[in-house]
Amino acid sequence: MTSGSESLWRGTSSDDRAGERRERLLLACREIVGRDSGAALSVRAVCRAANIGPRHFYESFPDTDALLLAAYDQAVRALQHAISTAVQKDPEWSREPVGARLRVTFEAAAEHLEARPDAGRLIFREALGNDVLRTHAAVTLPAFAGTIRSLVVDGNDRRPAVRRQLEATVISGGLAAAFAEWLAGGSGISRDALVTYCTDTTLAILSLA
Numbered sequence: 001m002t003s004g005s006e007s008l009w010r011g012t013s014s015d016d017r018a019g020e021r022r023e024r025l026l027l028a029c030r031e032i033v034g035r036d037s038g039a040a041l042s043v044r045a046v047c048r049a050a051n052i053g054p055r056h057f058y059e060s061f062p063d064t065d066a067l068l069l070a071a072y073d074q075a076v077r078a079l080q081h082a083i084s085t086a087v088q089k090d091p092e093w094s095r096e097p098v099g100a101r102l103r104v105t106f107e108a109a110a111e112h113l114e115a116r117p118d119a120g121r122l123i124f125r126e127a128l129g130n131d132v133l134r135t136h137a138a139v140t141l142p143a144f145a146g147t148i149r150s151l152v153v154d155g156n157d158r159r160p161a162v163r164r165q166l167e168a169t170v171i172s173g174g175l176a177a178a179f180a181e182w183l184a185g186g187s188g189i190s191r192d193a194l195v196t197y198c199t200d201t202t203l204a205i206l207s208l209a
Contacts, residue, residue: 022060024050029064029071034118038068038130065132072126072133075119076140080147082112099203105148106198110182110191117183124180145172149206171205 028049032041041064047057061067086108087093093101113120127137145168175198181187182194 018056018059021050021052021056024052025057025060025067026071026074029067030075030118030122033068033071033126034121038126038132041068068130068132069136072122072136073140075116075122076144078116078119079109079112079123080144083108083148098206099199102148102199102202103195106195106202109179110195113179113183114191120179120183124176124183128176128180141172141176142168145169145175148202167205171202174201174205 025046028046029041032045032049043054043057043064046064046067047054061070083105086104087101090096090104093104096104113123123137127133127141142165146164149164149168149171178194178198178201182189182191
């Protein structure tokens with residue numbers, strides 16, 4: 001067998017196959033955690049769900065903690081991308097009032113997560129109670145709130161950085177709780193009610209001098 005045929009199998013390289021296996025592991029992780037919880041995540045369970053042998057698991061991740069963090073970060077990036085895409089599609093975005101821009105932002109987030117409830121539960125439910133994710137999310141969620149803020153607030157904010165940091169923390173905590181309640185189901189909260197509440201609450205916090 002030549003070196004070329006060794007690196008290619010059925011038209012794909014070893015790197016491509018490794019990348020595809022990694023994506024299957026990440027998907028399986030989101031499904032398991034979204035359906036059950038992080039406590040149900042084990043190498044055996046995720047390998048079974050992804051139809052991948054343990055040897056290939058350890059080629060991608062040293063343990064399930066690393067897999068969980070990677071799945072969380074991937075879910076957050078996808079959510080941020082969905083919001084950015086919605087903003088870019090709105091030709092009137094920059095001329096709309098802050099409240100209208102916030103509503104577009106939260107509507108995009110809710111639409112994205114409604115189609116991917118496992119990702120939403122990972123970001124907003126599991127991150128609140130999982131020891132592995134809690135510290136990581138304590139940085140990521142305020143940063144996410146900061147991203148939302150930067151989309152809708154004038155960049156000439158001269159307030160102290162500590163105030164902006166606390167503002168992002170308060171917003172992220174409230175948004176996480178509201179989305180977690182909505183994604184849990186059974187509360188009777190409609191998507192429109194969620195979007196309206198998040199818009200009004202965030203606008204009120206951002207309006208405080």
